[in-house]
Amino acid sequence: MTVLDEQEVSVVTRNEKAATGCLVIAGLSGGSGKSVASVALTAALRRRGYAVVPFKKGPDYIDAGWMTTAAGRPCYNLDPYLMSEEAIVHSFQQQAIGADFALIEGNRGLYDGVTAEGGFSTAELAVQLDLPVLLVVNCSKTTRTVAALVLGCRELDKRVRIAGVILNQIATPRHERIITESVEKYTGVPVVGIIPRMKTDIFPMRHLGVTPQQEYGAAETDAAVDRLAALAEEHFALERISALMERRNLSTTPSAQQPGGAGKVEPVKIGVLRDAAFQFYYQENLDALQEGGAELVMINALTAEALPADLDALYIGGGFPETSARQLADNVSFRDSVRQAAEQGLPMYAECGGLIFLGRSIILEGDEYPLAGVFPVTFSMSSKPQAHGYSTFIVDRENPFYSLGTEVKGHEFRYSVVKSWDGGPEELALRMERGTGFQGKRDGLVKKNVLALYTHVLAPGTPEWAAGLLRAAAG
Numbered sequence: 001m002t003v004l005d006e007q008e009v010s011v012v013t014r015n016e017k018a019a020t021g022c023l024v025i026a027g028l029s030g031g032s033g034k035s036v037a038s039v040a041l042t043a044a045l046r047r048r049g050y051a052v053v054p055f056k057k058g059p060d061y062i063d064a065g066w067m068t069t070a071a072g073r074p075c076y077n078l079d080p081y082l083m084s085e086e087a088i089v090h091s092f093q094q095q096a097i098g099a100d101f102a103l104i105e106g107n108r109g110l111y112d113g114v115t116a117e118g119g120f121s122t123a124e125l126a127v128q129l130d131l132p133v134l135l136v137v138n139c140s141k142t143t144r145t146v147a148a149l150v151l152g153c154r155e156l157d158k159r160v161r162i163a164g165v166i167l168n169q170i171a172t173p174r175h176e177r178i179i180t181e182s183v184e185k186y187t188g189v190p191v192v193g194i195i196p197r198m199k200t201d202i203f204p205m206r207h208l209g210v211t212p213q214q215e216y217g218a219a220e221t222d223a224a225v226d227r228l229a230a231l232a233e234e235h236f237a238l239e240r241i242s243a244l245m246e247r248r249n250l251s252t253t254p255s256a257q258q259p260g261g262a263g264k265v266e267p268v269k270i271g272v273l274r275d276a277a278f279q280f281y282y283q284e285n286l287d288a289l290q291e292g293g294a295e296l297v298m299i300n301a302l303t304a305e306a307l308p309a310d311l312d313a314l315y316i317g318g319g320f321p322e323t324s325a326r327q328l329a330d331n332v333s334f335r336d337s338v339r340q341a342a343e344q345g346l347p348m349y350a351e352c353g354g355l356i357f358l359g360r361s362i363i364l365e366g367d368e369y370p371l372a373g374v375f376p377v378t379f380s381m382s383s384k385p386q387a388h389g390y391s392t393f394i395v396d397r398e399n400p401f402y403s404l405g406t407e408v409k410g411h412e413f414r415y416s417v418v419k420s421w422d423g424g425p426e427e428l429a430l431r432m433e434r435g436t437g438f439q440g441k442r443d444g445l446v447k448k449n450v451l452a453l454y455t456h457v458l459a460p461g462t463p464e465w466a467a468g469l470l471r472a473a474a475g
Helices: 006-015 034-047 062-071 085-096 122-129 145-156 173-187 218-235 238-244 283-291 321-330 332-343 353-357 463-474
Strands: 020-027 052-057 076-078 101-109 133-138 162-170 191-196 246-248 268-273 278-280 294-299 313-316 348-351 361-364 367-370 377-381 387-395 407-414 416-421 430-434 445-447 450-453
Touching: 020 034, 020 122, 020 238, 034 052, 034 062, 034 101, 034 133, 034 162, 034 191, 034 218, 034 238, 052 062, 052 085, 062 101, 062 218, 076 085, 076 283, 085 101, 085 122, 101 122, 122 133, 133 145, 145 162, 145 173, 162 173, 162 238, 173 191, 191 218, 191 238, 268 463, 278 353, 283 294, 283 463, 313 353, 313 463, 321 332, 321 353, 321 361, 321 367, 332 348, 348 353, 348 463, 353 450
Parallel strands: 020 101, 020 133, 052 076, 052 101, 133 162, 162 191, 268 294, 268 313, 313 348, 348 450, 361 377
Antiparallel strands: 020 246, 361 367, 377 416, 387 407, 387 430, 445 450
């Protein structure tokens, strides 16, 4: 593939200086290679000096983390289930203003949604934003059939504009030539890049998909992103991909204002556990707290001796506490400080991995590791997902953050199991209308000013989340 030389770059920039090049990168399925393609393209454009704003069609934390690293700026989630169309347009325009490129990585297959009609799919997001799609296809053990797959995607919904194709798992030049000729002959869609078959994965996989970049050392993370940038520069036709993009003059207009903002409170200080164990935070959630008047204090639960004494609230996101169970257990003083703060009434909001940390212990391969002990729950891990996908709950019991009757959309993805609990479902604050929850189709453990739940929430879709946490912090 011929990459864009400096003269061509300057021509594209000069002709479209005020416009942002916008593109959705999708696949035929999970594991198609779209994460590799998205990070590679983002890193290559950044290496050439462009400002690239990354987005991820959610719900997703891990791919978003890699996109953040590749772009050198936060990645934002766009989710048609969790967010209204108005909120999606607002977030896209708000974050992409002034950028050279705005790239949206899809999730699962292009048309995969929660209904037979593809509701809340990557395709639906592309249609909502009226953006072209770059389709990544895994070509392992196939040739001309790839053309049939691309043709089917092009024809299934004529509103979806498939502008180009990236061929993944290409074994030889002959393999590339046959597929390229077939795709372009039968579909008219140009092939604009390949990802060669590699002996080792750049992104090792785990049960949630790609391994989080927080679990790599900084040098390893940078090396992986650099390797992908080099891959794109060698094997992607960057000038052709740029030409396929939708050019937008983006601005924040009155019609695109964020609906239902959280409002401001007096300045408060909210602690956020953020380390290798707790890594799942939507940038939008952190932004919403800061915009509402909070100073965020990042805390490493693996190394800090105790919570800071001057916190007004604590936010514990999800992650993989099981992979750091020994370090969490060994940090006795920190665990004790969290339990004591909860007993003294410090507002705490904990999601999924944060819920586990507030439990009594976790059992892994026969060994039991003590945790913060705010709730009398012992967890273990299963080899199979215990909850997976979008969820909705109704608040029907008193709690520190949500008003009674509030309906909240979120998502769950967990392998943890509630092994024992000194309580019953009737004590939980949230009724699951969709999803699994903690137990008995309910979620939300409450103790004093603590709410811990399995459901993850995205702030732009649920303004009540930031409003409730800020209100509790303000006292």
